[in-house]
Structures are given as C-alpha cells and as structure tokens.
Amino acid sequence: MTAIIFILFAVIAVFCGINLVVQTHPIASALSLIGVMGSLAVLYLQLGGEFIAAAQVIVYAGAIMVLFIFVIMLLNAGAEPASFQISRFVKYFGVLLLAAFLGLISFIIQALLPKTEGVLFGTFQGTTLDVGRKLFTSYLLPFEVTSVLILIALVGAIVLARKEI
C-alpha cells in the first residue's frame, strides 16, 4: 500500500515537474508547481513528517504560490511563443535518447554509491514536538541565521520598491 502511494505521488510529482517546464503559459506552469509541492507534501507525510507536510502545503502551496499567481495575474502575462525550432532528429529520437541517457546515469549512480538501508515508511520521528525541539536546541543557530537572512531580503525588497522621497 505504501509503495503504491509512493509510486503514485512520485509519478505525479515528476509529471508536474516536466509539465512545469513544457507549458508555455505562466499560470499553467505555476499550477504544475503547486502539483509538485502537493505531491511532495504527501511523500513527507508518508515518511512520518506530518508537520513538515502541513508546513509545505501552508507555506509553499498556500502562501508563496498564491503570490506567484497574484503577480502573474497582475502582469497579465500571456502564453510565450516557442522561441526555437525543433529539428526533425530531436523530434523522433529525443525521447529515446533522453531515456537511455537517464537510465545510464541512474545505473552508474546505483553502482557507485555505497549500499545503504532503504528508507522505511513510518519509522522516522517527525512529529511537531520533535521538529520544534530540534529547531530550538540543536539547530538554533542555523534557524536564527536563516531568519535574519530572510529579514535582510525583506528590507532589501522594501528599499528597492520604495518610492523616492
């Protein structure tokens, strides 16, 4: 059952990721990105990281992507025309060559990497309590530094967007 759900949502994530690049319309691309984030949230949930999954949906799919779509709608960006010609060779053999290339790469990676245990679903402790404890004890410094970084970015954005006085 877990394997089925994993494969289902992994396929959806990869499909949405490809769709994101292939689509010419910005809104369709943004929606595909939401699909990627949603299926990633499901994968987190399957690993036991329930808080991470909820935060993924609330922050990425709910807040950041809404801002993306907001900006796209505000600029009223239309579909981009295809800016390059696809040669006949690429059209017929591209997919096959790509599949062969990816298969080769994955084979090499699998051969080179040391054998480790597979990830077991549900053994990972990722409850809200664990995440909070880790965040405020062992990872306090990176957490605070990241928040300062975001604050700097925020101030920078405001300075750039401010009207001249």
Next chain:
Amino acid sequence: MAFVLLTTLAYLQWIERKVIAHVQLRVGPYRVGPHGLMQPLADVIKLITKEGLIPSHVNKLFYLMAPFVAVALALTSISVIPFGPEIKIGPVDTWMQLTDLRIGVLFVLAVSSIGVYGVALGGWASNNKYSLLGGLRSSAQMISYELPLALAVAAPLLLANTLSFREMVNYQSGYWLGFIPRWNLFPEILGFIVFLIASFAETNRVPFDLPEAENELVAGFHTEYSSMNFAAFFMAEYANMVTVTAVATLLFLGGWQPPFPEPYSDFVPILLFAVSGLIALYHGLNPARRMDKFTLPATALLFLGIAAIFGLSLFVPLAKPILMALFWFCGKILVLLFIFIWVRATLPRFRYDQLMRFAWTGLFPLSMFNLLATSLIVALTTK
C-alpha cells in the same frame, strides 16, 4: 454525512435570507412552502436544470476547474472536525468524528490556504476585467488575513499544547470555581475577536466582500459563471463559513462541552424547546393572521416533540451523550453563523485600502501581542 452537510448548506442560505429580511423589516422568501421552507429546494432545482453556459473567450480548463477546486477543498476540511465525545454503540467505542489527525488544526489551515485558488483561478480564467479584479482582490485579501488568523489560532494551541481538535476540546472541559467553563474564550478573548474578524475576510463575507462587490465589480470573480458552476462557488462560501465557525467553536468555545455544569446543562435543551413550543402554541391560539392557526400549532408540536426527545434521552444511557454533544456543538455553530449573518445585514463594505490597512496595522500587531503575551504566561506557569 455529506448529504446532511449539503442540505445544511442549502438551508443556511434560507436562514441567511430570512434573517437579513427580518433585520430589514421584510419577510424574505415566503411563497414556496410554509415560510419559504421549500425555497432552497426550488433554488437547487432551478440551478441544476439551467443551461451551463461556457463563454467563448474563457480558458476552458481553468474555467471549469475553478468551481470544482473551490467546493472540493471547502468540503474537505470538515473531515477532521469532531462533533462529539467518544461514544459506545454496542461493543464498539467510536468518536463522533470522521478522522482525528495529530495535526488537525494545521490540516484545516492548509486546506483553507489552498482554497483561495478556486477564487483566483475562476477570476483569471473568466478573461473579464471584473472577474480578474475580484480574483486579485480575493487572493491579496486572503493572504493578508491569513496571518492574523493563524497567529490567533496559535495562542490557544500554546495553552492546550496540542494540534489535535479532540485533545483541544478535552483540554477545555471542566469549570473554574465550579461554574465558569474552562473555555479558551476567557483567557483568549482578544485572540477570539481577531479570529472572528479575520475569518470574515477569509470567507469573503461582508464587511470584507470586496472580491464580489456588486456596485463595483458586477459580481466579482463569478461574473461569468452560470448554473451549477455558479452554485458551486456559493456552496464553497457557505461550507467555508461552517468550517470556520466549527473551528472557532472547537478552539475557543469548548467544542461540545456544555457551558453549565453537568446536571443543569441537560435541562437547557428541554427547557429551550419546550418554552419556544409553548410560545408558538400561545400565538397559535391567538392568531394574528389566518395562516397562523395551522402553522404555529404545528411548529409548537415539532418543538415540544424535540423537547420530549431530549427529555427521554436523559433516561437512555446511549442517546444522551450523542444528543447533548450535538445540541451544544450545533448550537454554538449556529450562534456564530447568526453573528456572520447579522454582521452582513448591518455593516457596510470596507474600502480596499481600509481593508489592507486594517489587516496590517490593526489585526496583525494585535494578534502578535496576544500570541507573545500568551507564550509569556505559558512559559512562566509551566515547569
């Protein structure tokens, strides 16, 4: 369950029209059935049999997807709402809830934060400037008001130290000094007010219904929609209202816990229904209008019957917890829904800049202060 919910949504519309009508000294729907009680059915039949028109200039995929997204997400979050305590039916112990998540509160927040896509997409895909403006306003407004909403929710979570609705309600059981219920409402009155105001904005209700401001934007984001697609947006709005009020009830008003200690609280529903039945009977015997001779005694009979059911349930061990929990939970939700409708009938609409300024300079600092004060108290009192 879904059927009950959808029927409730249809009748919520009827209640809203009736309440607003009476606030404005009208009678509201009156023709279909006694006191317009069949009006929701008539509306639904009309909407289903209408032709679903798809304008030629829309982006068809997103245009058809938007109402579906809106209504599906609005109905999803009800699945984690508990309606009552643990009950025994024969050998089985079960909860009056579909499922209990350890992150129930976050789940509702997540689903509601995605719910904005229905409105935003609908507005954009319609390819109409009024719809686009409505969708833009809606997404900006929902992002802005989600912050105070989430911060207001965080404070009771700190107090109860849980994210599950079930444990949240259990935390609020019992009484201070024997008669004041231990609801989060009293320590978190500020948070409750912020939550309520922000939830008006989250559900696009008056005074924050800028996305569908009739006098500026025709009908806002659903201008181009007809038939059931149009109805889907309305269903989503009412389902969101029910969800928001249910969450408010669970987080701040003690869920299904009665406001009075145990033996007294059992008599409240009986008294309430019996007294309203008697009042209806009295007016039925002295009819002001011709119809009242039949309708009021029938209503009285209904109310007295409900009172009798509640009275009998005191002696049936199985029925009592179910009925009492449902009564208090639905009662609190109805009171909050009445406040929603009341506000709609009395307040004018905000201007757009006022709406934004109110969120960022009013509600946001207030909810931040509330959260900080709560966390300070929690940190000082817990060891």
